[in-house]
Amino acid sequence: MASNINANNIDGAFPIAGQDNDSQGFRDNFTNIKTNFNNAKTEIEDLQTKVVLKSALTGTSLDNAGAGALISDFELRDMSETRVSKGTTSGTVTLNYTEGSYVTATTSGSIALAFSNFPASGKFGTIKLEIDVANVAHTLTLPSAVSIGIASLMGINSNTRVITFDEIGKYIFEFSTDDQGTTIAVSDITRNRSIVEQRTPANIGQAGDKAGLLVVDAAYIYVCTGTYDGSTVIWKRATLSAY
Helix, strand or coil: CCCCCCHHHCCCCCCCCCCCCCHHHHHHHHHHHHHHHHHHHHHHHHHHHHCCCCCCCCCCCCCCCCCCCCCCCCCCCCCCCCEEEEEEEEEEEEEECCCCCEEEEEEEEEEEEEEECCCCCCCCEEEEEEEEECCCCCCEECCCCEEECCCCCCCEECCCCEECCCCCEEEEEEEEECCCCCCEEEEECCCCCCCEEECCCCCCCCCCCCCCCEEECCCEEEEECCCCCCCCCCEEEEECCCC
16 A cells, blocks of 8 residues: 655755744644654554564564465465374364364274364365374274265275274375365375275175275185175175286
C-alpha cells in the first residue's frame, strides 16, 4: 500500500531567522507533524499484525500464522516439519493436520485411526504416521474415508480395514487428500505392497481374500478367483517347477 505519511507538508525552512514569523506557520507545521506521526503509528501497527517475522517483536511472542495466505515463487532450503508425538498409546488416535504433518506413536495395544482438520476442499494436504508396533498382536484400523490405495496394503483385511503386522518395529504410512478428508489416499512407504502373499490358503479362503490375489508356498502358486464368502471354493493352484 502507499504510505499516508507526507514529508512535503512540513516547511523545513520555517521559521526564517532574523525576522518576525507568523505563528500560523508554527501551528501548520505542528499539525502536519502530528498527522504524520498518527499515520506512521497506524501503518506500523498494521505491519506488526501482518508481516512475517524472523523473531518476535519486543514484548510479544512469535506468531507467523498466515491464515491461508498464498506464498508463491520462493526457493525453499533447510526447512523442517513439525513432529507430533502421541507417545505410547492404544484405542482411537486422531491425526490432527493443524498440529503437525508428521506423527509418531508406539502401540500399547491395537490402534484405530481418525483424522481432523485437513485443508479445505480443493487444497491438498498430506500427513505421515510413524507407528512403532510393540507387539504383533497389535493392529491398525483405518477409517472408511481411507479408500484409495487400501486394497493392496501389506497385511490389510479389506473387509474390516484392519492392518496386521508380521514383525515388531517401525512402519510409516502416508495419508493425503484434496477434499478435506472425505476421500483419503494411503501409501505404506516402508514396505512393498502385498501383490503376492506367502501362505497356504484354504480352498474357501479367509476374510479379505478377493479375485486376483496371488499366494505362494514352497510347492504351489495360488490364484484367488472370487471374494471370500465363507463357503465357496475360490482358490486355484498350480505346481511350481524348478528350473
